Amino acid sequence: MSLGWEDLRETIGARIRAREWPPGALIPAEAQLAADYGVARATVNRALQSLAEDGVIERRKRAGTRVAELPARRARLEIPVIRLEVEGRGAAYGFRVTHDAEEPLPAEIAQRMRLAEGAPLRHLTTLHLADGAPHAHEDRWLNMAALPQAADFAGLSVNEWLVAHVPFQGGDLAFLAAPAGAAEAAALEVAPGAALLVTERVTFGPEGGITHVLLWHRPGHRVETTL
Amino acid sequence: MSLGWEDLRETIGARIRAREWPPGALIPAEAQLAADYGVARATVNRALQSLAEDGVIERRKRAGTRVAELPARRARLEIPVIRLEVEGRGAAYGFRVTHDAEEPLPAEIAQRMRLAEGAPLRHLTTLHLADGAPHAHEDRWLNMAALPQAADFAGLSVNEWLVAHVPFQGGDLAFLAAPAGAAEAAALEVAPGAALLVTERVTFGPEGGITHVLLWHRPGHRVETTL
DNA sequence: GGGGCGATTATGTATAGACATATTAACCGC
DNA sequence: GCGGTTAATATGTCTATACATAATCGCCCC
CATH class of the missing domain: 1.10.10.10 (Winged helix-like DNA-binding domain superfamily/Winged helix DNA-binding domain)
Incomplete structure (x- = not known):
């Protein structure tokens, strides 16, 4: 052999x-x-x-x-999927939509989505739960124009509905740290100003930006990989 | 063709x-x-x-x-190397060692390095500079026992000296958010308690844990990749 | 109809041979 | 020497063939 x-x-x-x-x-x-x-x-x-x-x-x-001069330059990062993350810890996953309205797109997010500032997008915030306790707070802008007609995401979280139904061509992913604002602090039940890890994800389809998501994790959350 | x-x-x-x-x-x-x-x-x-x-x-x-049920699950992450990061922005890279002493290893870090708590390791803190301004604050524990005899990292940052001279077998990498402590706040010239993105890296060699590094980035720092 | 076993099939991987391509090294004329 | 052309060489890749391996399907027996 x-x-x-x-x-x-x-x-x-x-x-x-x-x-x-x-x-x-x-x-x-x-x-x-x-x-x-x-x-x-x-x-x-x-x-x-x-x-x-x-x-x-x-x-x-x-x-x-x-x-290479600097070997071990690239690592594979497993992109976190909240439901699997929660279930992987043996907890029951759940979520609650806490806000859902059409609003004008703020400048900063418009830029990241490569859309016009002020365009009316659907703005959703969702609280993800692990065994009923807050696990992460999601702030999402959704470009309904880029979606197929029958956009009915009952039951599933919006994210999983999108993954399953909407073609995409690429996107950006970033990790950053930010202090909890009033909304995030209330949702996650932490003190305002607490240092939170935030995942930002933008996805693009053939028609342009599909969705922009900020995921605010609870304090102590880590994104890990191995070298 | x-x-x-x-x-x-x-x-x-x-x-x-x-x-x-x-x-x-x-x-x-x-x-x-x-x-x-x-x-x-x-x-x-x-x-x-x-x-x-x-x-x-x-x-x-x-x-x-x-x-796959959830396509686009894995992304390649380019592991940040501070000097290249700074130079990539067109700034001049520099660094200053702000602390260097042998100290007993704290419990939390000992666990991550898979070494005994209280073992005497070299503890270094370094301030990385971009055009003379603070860019990141590094807090490193170094297991001198795992290094070749002639450990003389003059000129190079400790990190690059290690990459070039010490065999390693693997390691862990994590991203998290933490509030600036007194030391980090002073070094980076930000307010204490500011939300900072922290990169934690542990590397292992044939002899066990080599080094543990916490990198405290300035506010607004982002780790980015594409999908 | 249930259980077990063997045939079938899709992927996993190795091989030898061939040609493409990029880049360096060597050569040669001036 | 200097500059430019040419030959040599290491990787990049495709092809055709062969066999290994895992998992499923279907048949047969009871």
Whole structure:
């Protein structure tokens, strides 16, 4: 039995982490590694391609493959889905829509959604619950014009309805810290001004901006990943 | 000229985003797609493998490939490197070590580094500067026992010295929000209690925990990625 | 009709060969 | 030397083929 490309990726990755080849150094060519390990060049290529994707190595034709100056540059981030997050902790998920009206779009959000300021969008705020206790406060602007006609998200949270029904082409995701305003403090039952982690997400479809979401998490919330 | 696997990935990704196949639906088998697009099955496989890596589709042998219930679940996060971040904004990077002493490891951090509480580690705080102005405040615990003998990080920031010289095997990364304490407020020249985004990073080597870092960013700092 | 087992099928992966492409290194003429 | 052209080389990728593996489907037996 021979090595698979994932094994090879691990092996070579380990040699890099062990500083056998220091950052910036050239590593042997594909053909050489293929001979060393007794596999086909395509297998080595697949392994190296995978390492390159994670930013561990940098490859250029003719110039060869070298260890990145700053290896471990990219991490995969699992995008949080609130319901799964809550259920993953063994709690029952629930939510309550606390506000729902058509309002003119504020300038800052209009810019992020690449829409005109003051356009009338649907403004929803939702409180997400874990076992009945506040878990996160959502502030969403929704561009109804970008939605299919039958927009009926009964039962599901708006987010999951969107994911399931509306085509999207891309979006932006950001993490920031902000002090709890009056609304957030009341919803999450924390002191005004408390430092909260906020997730901001914008999604775009073929027609332009679909939705803008600010998610205010409870104090102590962490977004985690591994290197 | 035929399609490359990256083109194919885009094409199929677009058909998925356009809801041609809704979440949960089966998509045609590799052999079918290969015939449709006039390419080899290996090419289709490479494209689908890439989509699966990003969580857009889920694949099981014999059962086929289906669109994920919640597509766009994983994003690639470029791990921030302060110097590059500052220089990327066209500012001059600098730093100043504001504290450097051997101290007993606090319980909370010991737990995250998987070391014994109270172990004597080197405790450094560093102020990172952009054009001379405070940009971020770093609070680092360093396990000198896990370092090569000649630990002389003159000139470089400790972080870059570590990346370049110390083998590591993995680590954890987290984002959280916290109010500025007295030290952070003074260093960053903000009001105590201000909501700051904090990056926490722990790295492990063959000998165990190497370093634990808390990076306190200035107000308004955002960690961004795209979907 | 229920249970178990084997055939079928879709993906997973390896291989050898071929050609494309980018880039460096070498060469040559002036 | 200097500049520009050419050859050599490492990666990028596709193809066709082969076999491995997992899971499902359907048949057969009881």
